[in-house]
Amino acid sequence: SQQGEEDPQALSIQEGENATMNCSYKTSINNLQWYRQNSGRGLVHLILIRSNEREKHSGRLRVTLDTSKKSSSLLITASRAADTASYFCARVTGGFKTIFGAGTRLFVKA
């Protein structure tokens, strides 16, 4: 399979709580990106972290990357009902080829 491993597959939390999603991969990467997909807005880019970076922030999002463990995590703080969506990590392995994970389905209860 092209897809990496993401966990959990599904996550249900209360509004205001934090949500953490993890992504693991097997091959070396140039960068790793996180995308969100919901029925209203389709697939949208959230954040990109390069292979020489360890942590990046964007608003309520925090992404970490551990290349020694070949893993990344996405933290959404103070979640909102509007954060309900599927979240995918995408690994750029060389040039432009991009491999997406299977995704985590996040449900935020109001």
Place this chain on the structure above:
Amino acid sequence: GAGVSQSPSNKVTEKGKDVELRCDPISGHTALYWYRQSLGQGLEFLIYFQGNSAPDKSGLPSDRFSAERTGGSVSTLTIQRTQQEDSAVYLCASSTELAGDNEQFFGPGTRLTVL
């Protein structure tokens, strides 16, 4: 338009027929990608084009699938002799030429149903 557009938005076809799916990338984006997403699954890479370089076709699942990009802009994904397992949403994305910083902008997709 400002974003990536795809047509048709929905396509229902009979097994064995050929279909063509179209993608109009963001103006000025030199990289264009095709993905396939089955219900409840992640995205499966199919092919990408970058400028005048030979496309990376390593994700195409069989020789029934082909894609071309004319004039460095519009792309067409063709599926010949469609099978039921080809039913999925086909997504197109485009990005700038900067490898390593290639945030991809996605179109709304074409939902293909093969009866």
